[in-house]
Amino acid sequence: MKMQTVADKITMLHKSLPDNVSLVAVSKKKSAAEIIEVAEAGQLDFGENYVQELCEKIQILPKTLRWHAIGHLQTNKVKDIVPFVHLIHGIDSLRLLHEVNKQAKKVNRIIPCLLQVHIAKEETKFGFLTEEVKIFLGSEEEKEYQNVALCGLMGMASQTDDQIKIGQEFAELKSLFDWSKKGKKNFSVLSMGMSSDYKIAIDEGSTLVRIGSLIFGARV
Numbered sequence: 001m002k003m004q005t006v007a008d009k010i011t012m013l014h015k016s017l018p019d020n021v022s023l024v025a026v027s028k029k030k031s032a033a034e035i036i037e038v039a040e041a042g043q044l045d046f047g048e049n050y051v052q053e054l055c056e057k058i059q060i061l062p063k064t065l066r067w068h069a070i071g072h073l074q075t076n077k078v079k080d081i082v083p084f085v086h087l088i089h090g091i092d093s094l095r096l097l098h099e100v101n102k103q104a105k106k107v108n109r110i111i112p113c114l115l116q117v118h119i120a121k122e123e124t125k126f127g128f129l130t131e132e133v134k135i136f137l138g139s140e141e142e143k144e145y146q147n148v149a150l151c152g153l154m155g156m157a158s159q160t161d162d163q164i165k166i167g168q169e170f171a172e173l174k175s176l177f178d179w180s181k182k183g184k185k186n187f188s189v190l191s192m193g194m195s196s197d198y199k200i201a202i203d204e205g206s207t208l209v210r211i212g213s214l215i216f217g218a219r220v
């Protein structure tokens with residue numbers, strides 16, 4: 001059997017995703033050459049977890065690519081990515097949001113951001129609790145952040161083979177997303193689903209999946 005190329009994989013993924021679901025190719029730990037191969041197959045959006053790695057990559061990669069900060073982001077690294085980042089998925093505290101707003105102001109940008117919600121029941125993952133999101137959205141405090149555009153939510157399900165449990169966690173996030181969207185015009189991104197669970201996430205209403213190993217192969 002002929003080996004599947006990266007281009008084949010991207011093409012198949014693009015075809016299989018519903019029209020309203022976008023794809024971020026997660027390229028952490030992958031080389032610039034591998035990213036170019038994926039980009040040439042028609043993929044524009046890439047996700048990275050580590051700021052230093054991201055800053056090195058953007059130096060050498062085409063300026064047309066769009067960069068998503070997807071993992072936990074350290075406050076002291078924010079200033080390095082604000083000049084170019086396309087969307088920050090991992091806003092997991094008001095302290096971090098405050099810093100993004102402050103740094104964005106300095107470079108005169110309004111940066112699209114997602115609030116990360118803690119939906120996994122077993123593990124400790126970063127993120128806001130559902131109740132905290134409900135209290136924050138629409139509050140007076142939210143209005144003070146003039147240089148961030150809150151445009152959706154992000155979440156990661158438990159790492160388990162229990163598909164029902166994963167589905168329930170994604171459903172909980174979708175329900176918070178629907179609640180949040182009421183009265184917020186530009187709230188349109190629900191970032192959930194990775195290589196192992198993206199199909200469940202799409203069934204539960206995801207609008208953006210972050211897929212790494214399925215495209216690039218396993219990370220070492």
Ligand SMILES: *Cc1c(COP(=O)(O)O)cnc(C)c1O
Nearest residue numbers: 026070071194195210211212213
């Ligand atoms: C690494 C990572 C992904 C991609 O994981 P894969 O299992 O390789 O698809 C998605 N989202 C976040 C936040 C990640 O850290």
